[in-house]
Amino acid sequence: DAGVTQSPTHLIKTRGQQVTLRCSPKSGHDTVSWYQQALGQGPQFIFQYYEEEERQRGNFPDRFSGHQFPNYSSELNVNALLLGDSALYLCASSLSGSQETQYFGPGTRLLVL
Amino acid sequence: DAKTTQPTSMDCAEGRAANLPCNHSTISGNEYVYWYRQIHSQGPQYIIHGLKNNETNEMASLIITEDRKSSTLILPHATLRDTAVYYCIVRVARDDKIIFGKGTRLHILP
Numbered sequence: 001d002a003g004v005t006q007s008p009t010h011l012i013k014t015r016g017q018q019v020t021l022r023c024s025p026k027s028g029h030d031t032v033s034w035y036q037q038a039l040g041q042g043p044q045f046i047f048q049y050y051e052e053e054e055r056q057r058g059n060f061p062d063r064f065s066g067h068q069f070p071n072y073s074s075e076l077n078v079n080a081l082l083l084g085d086s087a088l089y090l091c092a093s094s095l096s097g098s099q100e101t102q103y104f105g106p107g108t109r110l111l112v113l
Numbered sequence: 114d115a116k117t118t119q120p121t122s123m124d125c126a127e128g129r130a131a132n133l134p135c136n137h138s139t140i141s142g143n144e145y146v147y148w149y150r151q152i153h154s155q156g157p158q159y160i161i162h163g164l165k166n167n168e169t170n171e172m173a174s175l176i177i178t179e180d181r182k183s184s185t186l187i188l189p190h191a192t193l194r195d196t197a198v199y200y201c202i203v204r205v206a207r208d209d210k211i212i213f214g215k216g217t218r219l220h221i222l223p
Contacts, residue, residue, distance in 0.1 A: 004156070033210060042115075042200060042213030043157065056210055090156050092211075101147065102211060104156030 002027060004093050004105035012111045013081050021076040021108045025093030031055075032074040033102060034066060035090040043090055049074050050096055078110075086112045115214030116140065117201045122218040131188040133217050135201030138182040144205050146177060148186045150197040151216070157200065160186065196221045 005024045013019050025032050031050045035043035045058035049068035068074045072093075078085055088109050092102040118136040125131040137146065147162040161168055161175045163184075168175045174187040188195055200216040 035211075035213075042198075042215055043211070045210040045212065048210060058210065088154075092156075101159050101162060103159065106156050107154075109154075 004091055004103055006089075006091050006105040006108050008108060009106070010109045010111075012113065014113050015081055015083060017081050017112075018077065018079045019081060019110060021078075021089050021091075021110070023074045023076070023091030023093075023105060025072050025074070025091075026103050029093035029095050029103075030072050031094045031096045032068060032072065033092045033094070034074070034076045035092065036060070036085075037088040037090060037107070039087070046076070081112045083112050086110060115212050116203050117214050119199075119201050119214060119217045121215070122220065124220045124222055125188075125191045126222050127193060128190055131191040131195065131219060131221070133186040133188075133199050133201075133219065134183065135186070136183045137201070137203050140181050140203050141205070144203045146175065146181075146184050147202040147204060147211075148173070148175065149200045149202065149211075149213075150195075151200070152194075152197045157213075160199075191219075191221045193221050193223060195219065 007022045033048040034046040037043040046060050047057040048055045052068045063079045065077045088107045090107045091105045094102045145162050148160040149157040151157045161173050163175045177184045198216040198218050200213050
């Protein structure tokens with residue numbers, strides 16, 4: 001049973017570019033949440049997707065957008081990259097309404113130059 | 114903002130019990146206490162959670178005070194692989210967003 005997977009593992013971009021990160025949830029999970037973790041800080045909630053719609057959103061600008069597909073996988077898109085967007089981006093999946101907690105993937109490390 | 118307060122760092126000798134404290138004095142009656150840990154450069158890993166009773170699983174034990182204003186995570190026999198940042202979190206719904214604080218950096222010493 002595969003856990004949460006993310007791709008790519010590492011990525012280097014330049015300021016102003018756009019990036020797309022991908023996440024496949026744990027088998028049986030239908031909810032995907034995205035987090036940004038800057039160096040030395042705890043993860044910060046970006047948004048959560050359920051039934052292909054954004055259900056909750058943290059304090060992130062509109063440059064951060066997402067999508068969830070019918071198979072529950074998800075993408076995180078960041079436009080007009082800034083140096084401050086350099087971080088570890090984490091995806092977590094869960095089953096809505098269940099007793100289970102969120103399970104995290106290994107993350108994608110993004111470096112913006 | 115995170116609703117928990119944890120020490121910045123702690124040391125524990127290998128083989129001894131590691132006791133990690135957490136204060137959550139403003140916890141609501143329907144909020145659970147969750148613990149996650151994050152080993153360097155990996156995603157956070159779920160450890161345990163509880164509402165008001167003490168809980169134990171294969172990884173750890175969670176002791177919650179009667180007034181629920183604080184809790185302690187216990188790793189009974191710490192190993193070097195337990196070196197990580199440990200996050201104490203309070204939250205209502207199981208699929209609600211997780212608000213992380215800065216956690217406790219636990220060093221297991223050989």
